[in-house]
Amino acid sequence: MAFTGLKTAVTSAPVLAMPDFAKLFTVECDASMFGFGVILVQEGHPVAFFSRPVAPPHRSLATYERELIGLVQAASTCTAPWALVDGMVAFDGRLYIPPASPLLQEILAAIHNDGHEGIHRTLHRLWQDFHFPNMRHLVQDFVKACVTCQQYKSDHLRSAGLLQPLPVPSAVWVDIGIDFIEALPRVQGKTIILSVMDHFSKYCHFIPLAHPYTAESVAHAFFANIIRLHGVPQSIVSDRDLDSPTIRSYEPGETRVATVAQEMEERAAFLNDIRYRLEQAQQRAAASLPRSAIGKLKPRYIGPYQVAELINEVAVQLQLPPGARLHDVFHIGVLKKFVSTPPAVPLLLPPLLHGAVVPAPA
Numbered sequence: 620m621a622f623t624g625l626k627t628a629v630t631s632a633p634v635l636a637m638p639d640f641a642k643l644f645t646v647e648c649d650a651s652m653f654g655f656g657v658i659l660v661q662e663g664h665p666v667a668f669f670s671r672p673v674a675p676p677h678r679s680l681a682t683y684e685r686e687l688i689g690l691v692q693a694a695s696t697c698t699a700p701w702a703l704v705d706g707m708v709a710f711d712g713r714l715y716i717p718p719a720s721p722l723l724q725e726i727l728a729a730i731h732n733d734g735h736e737g738i739h740r741t742l743h744r745l746w747q748d749f750h751f752p753n754m755r756h757l758v759q760d761f762v763k764a765c766v767t768c769q770q771y772k773s774d775h776l777r778s779a780g781l782l783q784p785l786p787v788p789s790a791v792w793v794d795i796g797i798d799f800i801e802a803l804p805r806v807q808g809k810t811i812i813l814s815v816m817d818h819f820s821k822y823c824h825f826i827p828l829a830h831p832y833t834a835e836s837v838a839h840a841f842f843a844n845i846i847r848l849h850g851v852p853q854s855i856v857s858d859r860d861l862d863s864p865t866i867r868s869y870e871p872g873e874t875r876v877a878t879v880a881q882e883m884e885e886r887a888a889f890l891n892d893i894r895y896r897l898e899q900a901q902q903r904a905a906a907s908l909p910r911s912a913i914g915k916l917k918p919r920y921i922g923p924y925q926v927a928e929l930i931n932e933v934a935v936q937l938q939l940p941p942g943a944r945l946h947d948v949f950h951i952g953v954l955k956k957f958v959s960t961p962p963a964v965p966l967l968l969p970p971l972l973h974g975a976v977v978p979a980p981a
């Protein structure tokens with residue numbers, strides 16, 4: 620019998636129960652001449668073990684004395700991280716919060732909402748005073764779902780590549796952008812508009828095309844309407860790939876006719892001036908964006924708003940509140956996915972001017 624019991628004991632791992640501090644603990648201890656063992660038991664389940672050899676000077680002591688020494692050593696070892704402080708359970712000096720406690724979310728909110736710090740710093744601050752299982756995951760989920768953080772913080776992972784301004788062109792009809800506006804009502808057999816815009820002058824041509832258009836029909840329309848008037852551009856920006864040859868520009872001294880030369884030089888000076896102004900405008904736009912976005916107390920994102928429709932790969936239509944004086948189609952580059960439960964009623968938009976949030980008086 621004893622052998623069978625021993626065999627079971629050495630071939631099966633003892634299963635330790637989680638301590639429940641609301642219930643009574645029992646300490647079982649035993650000591651021999653050479654060693655002593657202590658088991659912390661709760662409702663018949665072992666919670667912790669402790670065993671040590673008896674120090675040689677203690678071997679001559681009485682059994683009850685050796686047991687007492689073992690008990691003291693076990694008590695200082697087994698219970699070291701756990702303690703009862705003011706009726707609350709502390710682990711390693713930090714307050715233990717059971718996973719099911721409603722206090723958990725309140726503590727997370729209290730620590731995080733004081734400064735809305737990121738996952739790492741929120742975790743660090745919590746760890747100083749609290750202990751609960753799965754702390755890292757709970758903090759991650761909480762911070763990711765925080766509405767304030769989502770409105771005020773930019774998404775570091777988002778590529779801003781699509782929103783970079785194009786370089787300022789050097790002359791008219793050198794750098795142009797083209798786009799196809801499709802699925803329009805049929806007028807004289809045409810349902811598509813090819814829009815061609817000069818990035819420098821912002822002058823635009825709208826060329827009607829019939830469906831279906833081919834590279835050849837587009838090229839014909841492009842020659843007849845653009846190249847005939849403005850020459851061959853140096854670059855064409857499009858969401859479809861198009862090749863483009865180079866353009867000849869006027870160089871001083873190229874013509875001997877004085878009036879033509881003067882006119883060309885005046886034109887060059889005028890274009891230089893425009894180029895300077897465009898650069899200034901672009902710099903102002905670039906400078907104004909981060910300032911309004913970085914401002915510590917100004918939200919960078921408004922919302923959340925429901926996606927009503929995917930317009931194409933980079934544009935979505937949002938369900939804005941009724942009466943919103945803002946175009947409801949947005950480039951995905953300016954949007955951020957909202958985590959957590961959206962509000963039942965869409966939030967009202969802040970006052971807008973030319974599609975931008977009006978700065979609140981300081």
Ligand SMILES: [Zn+2]
Nearest residue numbers: 735765767768
């Ligand atoms: Zn937050």
